[in-house]
Amino acid sequence: MRAAGKYKVLLIIWLLQFVNYLDRINLSIAAPTMMRGLKLNPNVFGFILAAFTFGYAIAQIPGGYLADRFGARCMLIASPILWSVFTGMTGFASTLIALVAVRVLFGASEGLSNGASFKLIGDNFASHERSAANAAYLSALALGPAFIAPVAVWFLTHTGWQGMFRWLSLPGLVMALLIRWVIPKQSPTAPAYRTSLSADGPRKGLREIVRQPTSWLIFVAYLAFNVAFWAYLGWMPSYLSIARHIDLKALGVAASIPYLFGAAGMIAFGWIGSRSLYRYRCLLIAVIYICTAVSLYVTYNLASSAQSIAGLSVSAFFLYGGFGPVWSVVLDLTPENLRGAFSGFVNLGGQVGGFFAPIVVGYAVSATGSFTGGFLFMIVALFISALCFTILHTVRKGHHHKHISRELA
Structure with missing residues (x-):
């Protein structure tokens, strides 16, 4: 019964994340049309893209704390109701200030749910299951954009960008009702699902946890990764349209293909991280990010659109x-009572990187008329993240050996 229950929870938060990304990626798809219609250049539009991550960042720790305090279910109901409201309001904004304001509020609304979702993963899955469970849950990050690209283009061509945002405000409201019916009021946390790395000793507060070097190491690592991730997510459709001259009708299909590969990579490496390379996850992550950097470098130097x-x-x-x-x-480094809050702390670092990434890329494109600077920015960030995870592996390995030595003594 417990196995069935935890997979039901996994399915529901997957659906929530899927709908979350339906509303999140539509701005990137609409970017070329909005820039023409509102007479905005890329460096100004970068601030609109960054407005979401600013709101998303400031809500991370409060959202996680509230999930730890009042339960994940409460936050997972409130969040989609709020973000649906602000998705619809985006369709009524017609000035730069209004767009920035509504996207900040939209980002904050979505940010309230993030720590709650990771808390449910930590509460319902054992340590060795979490890499695969997180990969399954977060595959919505890739499948959502893959699905929304052609759908958003359809709405864009038939209702305009304003109508697209208004219609896409509805799925979040449906998810709020579904979560209220399906997710139990309290998610059980069995002793078997305690973290394997930080459960020793007395329960600690968030201030004590964030003072540890490993906490800041993963904070910086995730910040650097999100520089690349949000630059890719925010500017990839525009890159295909502006630099590769793919027209609007073809853009919907073209922009969806990379996300399908992203979902495949997420499932593949999530499975590996829960199986053969479970004890070497930090090194696995470092190798993955180096491969990403190399792939981006090769991509920029390719000749044709295909x-x-x-x-x-x-x-x-x-x-x-x-x-x-x-x-x-992240969940292995987190005490049971702080899964929501510490997840929010790490994701705060990610969103700091995500906030600056589209702004920097936008300025680089406007100043040079080329995406070269943007690609180099992403590549350097990925190497920094890979280095941080390599150091984290060494630190954790050293702590593990010290723990064994104390037991033998």
Whole structure:
């Protein structure tokens, strides 16, 4: 019964994340049309893209804390109701200030659910299951954009960008009702699902946890990764349209292909992180990010549009592939009573990187008329993240040996 219950929870939060990304990625799809219609250049539009991550970032720790305090279910109902409201309001915004304001509020609304979802993973899955469980849950990050690309283009061509946002405000409201009916009021946390790395000793508060070097190491690692991730997510459709001259009708299909590869990479590396390389997840993540950087470099130097889509697809396979192992490591570093709050702390770092990434890329494109600077920015960030995870592996390995030595003594 417990196995059936935890997979039901996994399915529901997968659906929530899927709908979450339906509402999140539509701005990237609409970007070329909105920039023409509102007479905005890329560096200004970068601030609109970044407005979401600003709101998303500031809600991470409060959302996680509230999930720990009042339960994940409460936050998972409130969040989609709020983000649906602000998705619809985006369709009524007609000035730069209004768009920035509504996207900040939209981001904050979505950010309230993130820690709650990871808390449910930690509460319902054992340590060795979490890489695969997180990969299954987070595959919605790739499948959502893959699905929304052609759907958003359809709405874009038939209702305009304003109508697209208004219609896509409805699925989140449906999810709020579904969560209320399906998710139990309290998610049981059995002793078998305690973290294997930080359960020793007395229960600690968030302040004590974030003072540990490993907490800041993974904070910086996830920040650097999200520089690449959000630059890719925010500017990839525009890159295909502006630099590779793919027209709007073809853009919906072209922009969806890399995300399908991203979902495949997420499932593949999530499974590996829960099986053969469970004890080497940090090194696995480092190798994945190095492969992503190399793929992006090769992609930018390819000649044709078809080759570029193929290169972006390979890049997405690795870019998304690290999500499952990364969040299983985060949950292993987290005490049971702080799963929501500490997940929010790590994701705060990610969103700091995500906030600056589209702004920097937008300025680089406007200043140079080329995406070269944007690609180099992503590549450097990925190497920094890979280095952090390599160091984290060494630190954790040293702590493990010290723990064994104390037991033998």
